[in-house]
């Protein structure tokens with residue numbers, strides 16, 4: 001797969017959005033002050049145990065861009081995935097970084113088409129829910145494809161070997 005090369009991390013992130021749409025993880029923790037501020041912007045704040053946070057896909061995501069960029073919480077400001085870090089360190093070219101993002105997007109989209117009913121968004125959240133539910137209508141091959149996609153994401157975006 002060959003993608004249009006990007007020149008900056010911002011450009012890469014604007015073409016990606018996987019850390020905001022629930023593909024990489026499902027929750028961003030918030031401080032009380034951030035929760036209050038983001039509620040003021042119309043976002044829904046959820047609780048996970050004792051922690052407040054944004055359930056992803058984030059309501060602030062428009063297309064693949066954060067509509068609250070200047071107001072985004074600390075958890076969003078500090079997260080930089082391994083693809084972006086390696087690109088910044090020139091260990092990946094802009095084309096290589098975009099290839100990883102495009103392949104992740106393509107794998108997630110393909111997985112979404114195998115769900116019942118098929119879905120184009122919130123695919124990995126639906127997959128995580130299905131994996132946690134023994135009654136979910138997931139065939140063995142779907143479970144295997146889901147694990148492959150999760151391995152790809154973990155390897156490239158979190159640097160897991």
Ligand code: SF4
Pocket residue numbers: 012013014016017018019020024079080081082083084101157
């Ligand atoms: S997953 Fe990485 S490349 Fe994609 S938007 Fe987040 S930080 Fe940027």
Ligand code: SF4
Pocket residue numbers: 019020028054058059060061062065066067068069072073076
């Ligand atoms: S606040 Fe912005 S950066 Fe944070 S998860 Fe939502 S869309 Fe992404």
